[in-house]
Structure formats: structure tokens, C-alpha cells
Amino acid sequence: MDPFFELDASTQAEEIMSRIRKQRKERKLLLSEQDIQEDPFVDLYWKAKEVQENSNPIPIPQNAPFRFIKRIIGKLIRTYTRGQVHFNQSTTAYTELVLKHFKNMHNNYLQLEGKYQDSLQLLNSYEQDRRDMERKIETLSRTIADLKQSTTHTNDRISNLDDWLKSLNTAHDNLYQWVELINGRMDRAENYQQRVRKELFAEIKYTDTHSIQSTKLEAKIINTEKYNRMLENKTLKVNLGSGTLIEDEYINVDMREIDGVDVVADARELPFPEASVSELYLSHIIEHFSEQEMRDKVLPHWYSKIAYGGKIKVICPNWKAMLDGYAQGEISYEVLKEVTFGSQEYEGNYHYNMFTPQTLQQMLEEIGFVNVQIIASSRKNGMCYEMDVEGERSR
Secondary structure, three states: OOOHHHHHHHHHHHHHHHHHHHHHHHHHHOOOOOHHHHHOOOHHHHHHHHHHHHOOOOOOOOOOOOOHHHHHHHHHHHHHHHHHHHHHHHHHHHHHHHHHHHHHHHHHHHHHHHHHHHHHHHHHHHHHHHHHHHHHHHHHHHHHHHHHHHHHHHHHHHHHHHHHHHHHHHHHHHHHHHHHHHHHHHHHHHHHHHHHHHHHHHHHHHHOOOHHHOOOOEEEEEHHHHHHHHOOOOOEEEEEEOOOOOOOOOEEEEEEOOOOEEEEOEEEOOOOOOOEEEEEEEOOHHOOOOOHHHHHHHHHHHHEEEEEEEEEEEEEHHHHHHHHHHHHOOOOHHHHHHHHHOOOOOOOOOOOOOOOHHHHHHHHHOOOOOEEEEEEEEEEOEEEEEEEEEEOOOO
């Protein structure tokens, strides 16, 4: 007789459960991760084997003597419940595992179907691109053939173009030489004009010195409409010593009656009411007066004509900047001399004084101007370095 049947019921139950745990452990050891990757259903096979092994929880021997049957069955019935529970658990786990695999298979099928549709669309797109590429290749082939055909004509044209460019360069060199010749002649003509101008004014100056000195310039308003309108609107702006540099928004004043001048007057005796000028604009004027006359008469006269809060704007050579330019070789001695003393070709073109931004600012403040500011100190204007200084009449 099998020693198993000599055991008591509790020991037999423990023996059965021990065998079940051993078999389960052996199956887990035999089943590796690589086995699952190679065959996704291998765990399903093992679970089915476990259910089969647990299908007979009560092992009744076939040839046992009858007198032992009652005793054996009594002992085994006590272990039946545990074996049956384990069998039920194995069967349930097996069923759940089968359902899990079916769900995975269904999901994989859906994914494969989506990938198939995407692949099909991509294939159709590739086919369309292939047909488009074939048409483009055909067009490009025709274009290359046409380009090869026109290359010969293009080479001929390039050769003719090179010859034309060579002739054009030769003509440009000749033109440059001709322009240089014209520039030289223009420079000589301009120098001659300046010399004749100086000689002419000098001749006029010394023809009748006494009559020029004894004649007093009488003020005369030429453009009365413009003058009265600006005076009435209190927008009287004066461009003093305008010469030929006429400004439309100003009353242009000069001692010579030339085109564009609105008022003919001496800068020392302006025919404007007291405190009526909103802005007095002086461009290269103050250097034509001596410093003593400027301090004692001219500037006080201009100050009285400017309205309260009105502006004075003075532009004149910056003598320090001129000296620095001469020392650095930027201007010549002739230019320095002419800017310093004036051209002297007529009576009104003598320079009697020179200023720096600081000396001009100081003189304006001494007369009574306030908020005196240096707008520009070394601005290049032709052959002159000029400065721009502004101030206001105190209210």
C-alpha cells in the first residue's frame, strides 16, 4: 500500500498542497521572459496544464482493499475542499488569461488594420508622387535639351558682349579724361570769376569813396502785404542780411534791393516796432561789426526789437574750429584768411570780429539774453566751420 494512505488527513492535505506548490514553482522556473516574447501563448499552455493537474483533487487508489475504502474516503473528504478551491482558482485564472489574450489579439488586429489603412494611403501618395516626378523629369529633360540647343547661341552672344564691354571700358576711360579736363577748366573759370568779382567790387569801392561814406541808407519796406500780415499776427520773423539766401517764412532784410528781399535797411537801424520780432535770424552777420560796436549799439538795438520771450538765432564762423582745422591741415591758409577777414571785395564784406561758442554765449548773456544754448559748435558749411547759438529775450 502507498505510504500516502497511512498518513492522517491533515498530513495528506499538506502533502497534496506541497506537491501543487512544487509543480507551480517548477513551471514558473521553466517559463522565462524570453519564452513569453518568443511565444505569447506559452503562459496559456502552462495554465491549462495546471487546471488539468488539479482536476482530480481526491486521488482514490484503484485496487485498494474494500475495508480501507471507507477510511480512505473519510480522510480524503477532509482535503477535498482545499483541492477544489485550488482547482476553481486555477480554472478562473485560466479563463481570465484566455480572455486577456483574446482582447490583446483584438487590439492588435485593430492596430494592424489602422496601420494597413495608413500604409495603403501612403502607398497611393507615393504612387501619385512617382507619376508627378516622372512628368517633372520629362519636362526637365525637354528643358535641358532646349538649354543645350541655346548654349551655342549664348556663347556667341557672350563673346560679342565681351567685345562690347572692352569698347565700353575704352569709352569710359576717354570720358573720364574728358571730365577731368572739364573740371580743370571749370576750376580755372571759377577762380577767374572770383578774381574778376573781387577786382570789380574793389574798383567800385575806390571809385567814389567819399560819396559812399556820406550816403545814408534809408529803410524801405518792399513787400508791405507780407510785412503787415506777419506784424498783425505777431509772427514777425526776420532774416537779417539775407542776401540771395531767401527764406519764405521770414521777412528777408538786406541793405541791397535784390530779388526776394522784403525790406531794405541797415542792420543798425531796423524799421520794426519795439518788441515786435518773434525771431531774429542772423546768418554770418555779426562778424561784420567790431566788438565795441556790437556791444554798445548793434546788439542792444536788436534786443529792443525782439519781443518778450522771442528768440535770437546766431550763425557765424567758429574761429577756434577754424584754427584747429588749419593746424591739422584740413583747411588752407587762403581759406583761413578769407573766413577771418572776409573777401573784402565790397564795403559790406569785411570781417571785424571773430567768436568762439563760449565768447558769443557770454556776450549775449551780458546784453540780457537768457537760456542761451549752443546748438552746433563745428558744423561744416562750405569752406567754413560754423557754430549755431540761440537765446531768448527775458520776459
